[in-house]
Amino acid sequence: MTAIRSVVLGCGSYLPERVLTNAELAQRIDTSDDWIVQRTGISERHIAADDEFTSHLAINAARAALADAKIDAQSIDLIVLATSTPDNTFPATAVAVQHALGINHGVAFDLQAVCSGFVFALTTADNFLRAGHHKRALVIGAETFSRILDWNDRGTCVLFGDGAGAVVLEAQQQSGTTDDRGVLTTHLRSDGRHKSKLFVDGGPGSTKTVGYLRMEGREVFKHAVGMITDVIVDAFNATGFTADDINWFIPHQANKRIIDASAHKLHIAPQKVVLTVDKHGNTSAASIPLALSVAVKDGRVKKGDLVLFEAMGGGFTWGSALVRW
Known part of the structure; x- marks a missing residue:
């Protein structure tokens, strides 16, 4: 018995240029590199520039994923973007990504499940593809968490960074076994x-x-x-x-x-x-x-x-x- 599977054609990512090290944080708040590394394993994180929004990170990651998959953006008919830090209350940041990629067909929407967002978005896109509603999907996780941090709270501000990653999924007929891609x-x-x-x-x-x-x-x-x-x-x-x-x-x-x-x-x-x-x-x-x-x-x-x-x-x-x- 065959089955439709959501196969990954490619992936991509984007990180802001600005790197914030533990040593720099230690100059701002009561912490140290040793304290942060011992408790979290984190040495540094990337921080978006003031004029760099979640959509900008997502667009760059999406383009990298499309290039890796070697497909044209026009073949994408579904975009699911997981984020807790959208550009605006509305519209969805996914629509900005869709527009930047020159896509004016299909559907694009945001999904909010915080740190579980990418797994929730992957699951959502997989269900759409397996149901036959769409053929190719961009699944993106993008965040500018630096915008919602209290930089005086050492228990949280040392933990988070900004970035984006994306995968391209395609609905493909497979054998229906666990050997499927x-x-x-x-x-x-x-x-x-x-x-x-x-x-x-x-x-x-x-x-x-x-x-x-x-x-x-x-x-x-x-x-x-x-x-x-x-x-x-x-x-x-x-x-x-x-x-x-x-x-x-x-x-x-x-x-x-x-x-x-x-x-x-x-x-x-x-x-x-x-x-x-x-x-x-x-x-x-x-x-x-x-x-x-x-x-x-x-x-x-x-x-x-x-x-x-x-x-x-x-x-x-x-x-x-x-x-x-």
Whole structure:
């Protein structure tokens, strides 16, 4: 029995030129490079210029993904952009990307699931493609989190950075087995009881302001490992695969300690884990496609590899996706 799969044709990324190091942060707030690295694994992060918006980052990443896929933008009929830092309250930032690429057909919209955004967007696009509604999709994660940080709060401002990553998906007829290329299974969750542990204290419908990111770090850490492993076990159960079958584990790049603990609990070998948090910080919805792009460009991820994505974000939201490259 055959099946339609969402196959990845290419990926791309973009990082702002400005790099903010731990040493620079230590000149502004009561922190140090050792303190940040020990607790998070982060050494530096990229910060968007004042005239550089989320859409600009997303457009650059989209163009890189299209070039990698060697396809024309006009063949794209679906754009799903995951972001918590849109250019405007409305319209969707995805529409700005669509316009910049010269596309005036199909559909483009934003999706908001914070750090889980890319996995949620990938799942959404996969469902559209498998249902036959669209043929080719751009899935983008793009953020300018530097705009919603309280730069006096050392518990949060040291963690986040700006960036964007994108993949091109195409609906292809496959054999319907786990040997297929493309998205094999996805699993999403959310639980609003945990809102106060990670949120932004503003919004147009409440305070009429953008607000700042607030986080109970210890509480987030406490829940993260269990939630992450939950949806990965679901992926293994759905496909019959185990940790031994995974070629690459590309998690949301929030904190090296969370990544290490999750991989250990799942028995995923350290050499299979793709880490970019040290150079990018937590770029929220952009972190997985940014890390993926690095691993593809340096030759680690190859055609036929089994790649596992996972993420957890404010809400709480969390999810996993298992993809054969």
